[in-house]
Amino acid sequence: MQSPLAPLYRACGWLAGLFMIALLATILLSIFGRLAGFYLRGLDAYAGYCMAASAFLALAYAFVHGDHIRVTLIIGRLAPQMRRLSELWCAVIAIAISGALAFYSAKMVWWSYEFHDVSSGNDATPLWIPQLGMAIGSIVFCLAFVEEFVLVLRGYAPRTDKDEIAHTE
Secondary structure, eight states: OOOTTHHHHHHHHHHHHHHHHHHHHHHHHHHHHHHHTOOOTTHHHHHHHHHHHHHHHHHHHHHHTTOSOOOOTTGGGSOHHHHHHHHHHHHHHHHHHHHHHHHHHHHHHHHHHHTTOBOSSTTOOBTHHHHHHHHHHHHHHHHHHHHHHHHHHTTOOOHHHHHHHHHHO
């Protein structure tokens, strides 16, 4: 079953990849800059911003493709009905935790924008700009958990189960 949110997950995955390339570019520019004798202000900070954006934007994409590590030692041994209830319970906990992360990430972006907060480094970047990657990634990650909850509630197997079946055949 194709998710209606699949294009959103794919876009976040692409953005994560682009930020990973930008991370590489900032690091290489910093290295070559030292060799050539020039210094660009804030490259270290921008590398950190790219790394954080890449990590958070990749969360939902990796989750829906079954690439997150799930410990199913106990759940895998349960009867089908108990397993479904356990999966729903785990999804509720994941929604609560990722929802809190998404809420406070978005709140942090808002307060950084509202107070005109800038980085303490040489670059003086308005912090709400690099914080957007974390907030957007967290929100989409929470949406992925909500979608997983709805799928399991409707009787579908969790996405990782399908991946495990595909890998064992």
